[in-house]
Each structure stands twice: as structure tokens, then as C-alpha cells.
Amino acid sequence: MRRALLFVFIALAGLAGCATYHPQPIAPDQLARQFEQRSLGSEELHAWIAREADRDVSPWPPAAWNRELLTLAAYYYSPALDLARAQWGTAKAGIDVANAIPNPVLQLPFQYNTPNPGPGAPFTWGPSLDIPIETAHKRGYRVDQASHQSEAARLNIITAAWTVSAQVRDAMLALYAARTRIAFLSAKAEAQRQITVMSRRRLAVGQYSQPDFDAAVLADTQAQSDLAAARSAEEDARAQLAAAIGVPVAALDSVTLDLSAFGTVPPAPPAADGQRAAIFHRADLRASLAEYAAAESALQLEVAKQYPDLHLGPGYTYDTGTNKIAFGLAGITLPIFDQNQGGIRQAEAKRQEAAVRTGALQDRILGDLAHALTRYESSTAALVISDAHLASARRQLDSQAAALSTGNADRLTYTQAKADYQTSEAAHLDAEVAVQQAAGALEDAIQSPLTRGPVSHTLSEGATR
Template sequence: MRRTLPRRAMAALAALSGVTGCAHYTPLPLATAPPLAADVRSLARAETIVATEPLSVAQVVDLALANNPDLKAARLRRAIAAGQTRQAGVLPNPSLTGAFLPLLSGGGAVPAWNIGLSQDIKALLTYRTRRRAAVDSERQVAADIVWQEWQVAGQARQVAGDLILGAGSRQSYVAAYRLLAARNAKLEQALAARNVTLVTVAPDRVALQAARTALDALDQRQLALMHQLDALLGLAPDVVVPLATQIDLPRFDPAAIRAELATLPDRRPDLIALRMGYAAADEQLRQAIVAQFPDVVLGGSVSSDSSKVINSGPNVAIGLPIFDRNQGNVAITRATRAQLQADYAARLATAVGTVGALLREMEQLSAQLAVARRDLPAARSSADRAQAAFGASNIDERGYVDLVYNRFAKEQEIMTLELGLLDRQVAIQTLVGDGLPTVDLRADDARAVSR
């Protein structure tokens, strides 16, 4: 005769089979040291992005997207949202109840027992809305992450571009300071010999101090920008990132940008995220309205009393909506949806308005830059003639210094205008997403966005 497993062994196997499908704990210790790279070559994807040094602006952007610490942390929110979507898609478990009542006294012959199985019906009615709300929330998180990538890419473009322009303009600042310093040294010697008065020396002292302040401010700004770039790339402080001398940005076409403003809501991740959030809030309102109906629990049970009489049949439990009719949650979700609708309208107006304002500012700066560039050849020519005249003793030193310094001032003015144009161009291209990652919307995503 074939032997069968004891009941205890079968119960143990059943329990083990249930445990194998459960999650298990694994430790995840915190970092004990800041995870900062010591050089550019140590960054993630550096071997594929950085072919040669110095780095172009586009390469800096790619490295920032791959290594920015805030982006790494933000991308993990997608896994949290995916887990919430998965949980929302799980059907509610039925409830199993049972009791075993040993016979203690009386005329009965056997112990009594009962077993019941029931299911919450309201949880099933709200299942679809909960599922859709969770899916929309996950897509909202995905769009928010892409929007954060846009911000990091825009910052990397701006910081790298400003560093390149600043490095190119420093030579002019140094030359102006050295020219005024040499002039001031001679005047100080003349003042000590009582050949000139303090009134004569004072303007040169002021000009020298202004030139030194301008040079110091430029160096301070360059150092602060380098630290910002290190932070964006996940590098240790004071790592010098070698940068190219030319700024490579996507082609800038103001007319095309104005023409595409009408489709901006379909491309900007923050606007898409708000639309997804609105869709999730709309589903939550539907869920709250469905939840107004009374709680209904359906099931069945079988029982046996101590005299071996067995009864079986359905049972139902209905909540009486006397006090709580979910009116508070309906009001909250309705107000939340209205707020998100207003937030979307405000963000859309700001997005379009900001791009239009920056384009207008660029037009003004471009006109001013054209005038400055038109005047630069005359300033350089005057400086060259003054240098030749000073060498032939046909002009005094003060006139020579003034004309040469005027050339430096004009060059610095042009560099300041170019910096302003660059910053606005980067800001516009960040706001419209030129050359930046896009939100991938599948067909069902588009349906959710248009709801």
C-alpha cells in the first residue's frame, strides 16, 4: 500500500509554497563618503561621451544627464510610481472567516464549527478608476523626471557657455588693468616727486580700482561657475573641467520657435505632467463619486452546530450611509481637480509668455550688440593711432591711455552683450526643449492626456 504524507508535512509544504512568493528583506546601507568623482574620466559614460579633451558644450550636457546626483535620485521615483501602479492593479483579497467551538457542556454530541467567505464589492467597483489614476500618476512622475532633465541640461549649457565666454574675455580685462596700472605707477612716482598734484592722480586711481574690481569680479564668477559645473557633473569641488574655446549649441531660429509655440503644450514635460496629474485627479473624483454608494460585502458561509445540524447559505452586509456619504472626499477631489486645471492654465500662460518675452529681449540685445560691434573698429583704430602717436611723442600719456582703455571698454561691452544673448538663448532652448530628451507617450498615454 502506498504511503501518504502526514497532515503536518502537507501543512508545512503549503506554508512553504506561500512563503516562496513573498518578498525578502535585503539591507541597503547608506553611503559613508560623498559619491563624487575625482576627475572627468571617472564619470559614468565618460569613456563613450568624452572622445577627446577639451569638452564641448554638448559633451558637458551628456555627462550632466548621466551623472547629475539629483537626477539619479529623481529617476528612482519612477520605480516608486511603478510599484504604486502595480499595487493599484491588484484585485482586493476576499476574506475567509472560520471558528471551531469545542463542546464544553450540554446535550450536544460534537464540537460546532463555521466557515465563511466574503468579498468587498465597493473595492471592485472602484478598481478601474484606481487603476487609471495610478497609471496617470506614474506618467506624471515620468514627465516630471524629463522636465528635471531639461533643467539640468539647460544649467549645464549655460554654465559651460558662460565659462567659455568668461575665459575668452579675461585677456581684455587683464590688458586693461595692466595698462592702467602702468599709468598709475608713473603718476604715483610723479606725485611723490611733487611734479603733479593729487587732483591729477585721483581719476587714474579710480579707473585702476574699477579695472581691478572688474577683473576680480570676473575671476570670482568664473570660480563660482566652475564649482556649479562640478556639482552638476557629480565631481569633487575644485576639479577643473577642460572646456573648448567655442560654444556649440543647437541652431537657433526665433521664427521657428514662435511658429511652434502653439504645439508647446504637447512637448513640454512640465505641462504634460500637469495634464497627467489632472487626469489622475479626474479619476480620483470618479472614484470618490462611486464610493458614495453603501459598503456592500457579499459572501457565503457553512456552519455545523453541536448536534451535527449543518447550515449553509449566502450572507450580505450593507453599510448604512446615514452620516458618512463620502461627501468630504468628493469635495476634496473636486477642488483638487479645479486647482490642477487652474495650475495648468497658469503654467501654460507663463510658458508661452516667458518664451515671447525672452525673444523680445534677444531682439533688443542683438540691436545693441550690432551697434557696439559697429563702433568697435573705430575704437580699435583710434587706439592703434594713439599708440603710434605716443611712440612718436605726438600725444601725451593721458590721451594715449584714455583711447586704448576705450577700446578695452568697448570689447568688454560686446562680451557682456554676448553673454546676455547666450543666457537668453540657452533659456529659450531649455523652455522649448531644443535638442533635449522628450516624453515618450504611447497611444494609451495620448488618450490619458486628452481626457
């Protein structure tokens, strides 16, 4: 009887260490308020950037936000990175699940006997345990599989971080292009407005025909329309940048952005260096390799399942006056009809699928890299031609200015030359943006910036807000 009570006491003691549930409800209105309160000047963001950049950013907030600082702010606020970190936490918890030792099963049978066959009370009862013992290193293979999946989830954080960084880069480039275009188009619109005024005067004194005046008005309205479109593009780019960072658009109202880096052309890496960086640096390829290693461990686990586990069954039984202590095996599965061949074949197929997926990803990466290098080379060559064209347009404008000063050209001709020059400036901007977009595609192919700023783009995978 005392042995039976001891068994029950041990079981209850084990239940005393169970975890408890703590509810964490989500309130949509609270989430909306938290989003609206996000700011690029918060002290929490300051401390986080100082920790991630391993240096203090002083003064705070900075006088101008460049790509590196905005990228770090996006790392802090981005919900995509929060999700990637949470998924890594789930994967790490899977290691503990895989490493858990199977719990014994407490059995409490009870039987009333009539008629009573023994000398004691007419009961048969007593606790017993079913203690499972895994064989063939099954738990180790489960832990290996979970560890590889955790590593893949950790690498997915780096992939998500690069995606966020690329979104910030693209939004800043769009904003740079829009603001530069506004400057050009504002000058052109002013020139076209002056041309319209001068054309109206000449029409009034008979020095201009109606078709010539109508053409000037048409060019004026087109310039105003282009300027309005550029201003709309600027607002869209600001919204795109705010979304990439994870802050409301109003958070950018009092912020000065440093977009000067987009006015320079970064050098492209040699093709061999780019290929090496794409193969060994890209986190998504390394994550795919980790997924393949997890598939390998899963196959090893399925092979190990051919070997049955043991079940020890110690226990105590009071049998109508007789005390019985049991030792031995509670059960063992005999692999007669099923030797887990189906599970093994499925695991082999999944391993092959993982191998094909990894190979396909590598081929796509190398193809994207080759295309990005070709695109970058062609866009830089086009920029050289555009530089020459802009220089020629500048000389022509200077020539018209000189002719105006000497009286060999009138103000209408000079103003038209200014408008034409702004058109050349806008075309040159298109060539600059094309180079920057090609550089961005090259960065995406190797998942690394072509130029490194004072703040590193490396994100601590476990960093949280």
C-alpha cells in the same frame, strides 16, 4: 474535518509566497567617498554617454567638453535626476497596488458549548472565507488614476532633466564671461600699470601734476581690483558648473572646456513656432494634464463607490456533531445614510483645482515666452549698437597706433587708448552675455535648445546609472 484542514492549508500556502525584507543602510561617509571619486573620465560615464547619445565618443575622455557632453555627464551624475527617476519608480509601483485584487479573509471562530446541545463534541468551530468582490469598475478607476500619476512622474523626469541642462548652460556662460573678462581686464591692468610707471617718471621731471599722477594710480588700482573680481568670478563659475554636473570641483581641473558656442548669437524662433513648442513640448504642462486626468479618474472612483461591494462567505462549520457548509453573502453595505456625496464633492473640487492649476501654468508659460522673446529682441538690438561702438573704438585705437608710429602721439597717449579700448571690449562682452542670458530665458520658456549640437539633449526617462 478534512475540509477545515484544506482551508487552513490554502491559507498557509498563500503566506509562503510573501516577499522578504532586505535592509539597505546608508553610510554618510561612504556617500562622501563616492562623491569625491566621481570623474569625467570614468569608463562607466563613457558607456552611459555612448548609450544615451547612440554613438561612441572617441577618443575618451574627449579633448574638449562642450555643452552637449557636459549636459549628458550631468544627466549621469545629477542627484536631482536620480530623485525624479526614483519618484517615477514609486509611481509605477502604485499601479500594481491599485491593480491588486482584494484578498479574502480567513475566519476561524471557536466556541465551547455548555451544556452540550448536540450529539457530538461540545464545540462549534470551522473555517470560513470573506471574499470581497468589487463592483462598478472601481479597480479599473484606481488603475487609471495610478497610471496617470505614473505618467506625470515620468514627465517630471524630463522637466528635471531640462532644469539640469539649464544649470549647466548658465554655469558655462558664467565661466565664459569670467574668462573673457579676465583676458580684457588683464590687458587693461597691464596698460594701467604702464601708465602709472610713465606718469611717475613725468611727475619726477615736472611734466605731470600730482593730481594727474594720483588719478593714474587710482585707475591702476581699480583695474587690479576688477581683475581680481573677475578671477574670483571664474572660480565661482567653476564651482557652479561642478555642482550642476554633480562632481567635485577637482574633477574639472584636468578638463578642457569648449565655450566657443557662447560667442555666437543663436537665432530666435518665430513667435508662432515658439508658442507652439511651449504648449506642446513642455513636459511640465503635459505632466499637469496627466495630473488632471488622474483627478478625473479619482472622481469616477468616488462616483463608483456609491455602489456597494459584495462579500461572499463560503465556509464549513462543525456544530456539536453537525457538519454545516455555508454559501451566500457575508455582507453588503446598504447606501442608506451615506451615498458618498462628501467624497464625490471633494473629488470634484480637486478636479477643478487641477484644471485651474493647468490653466494657470499655461498662462504663465505663454507670458514667460512673450517676455523672453521681447527680451531677446531688445538685447540683440543692443548688441548691434555695441558692435558699432566697439568698431569705432577699434578705429580710434588703430589711429593712435598710426600716430605713435609717425611720431604724432607719445606712448602714454597710445597706452591710455589701449586701456580705453579694453573698457569698450568689456562693455561689448556685457552686451554679448545679455544676449546669451536672453537666449537662455527663451530656451527655458520652450524647454528646448535654440541650436542642436551633435549630441541630443533628449534623456531616456528610465535611464539609470
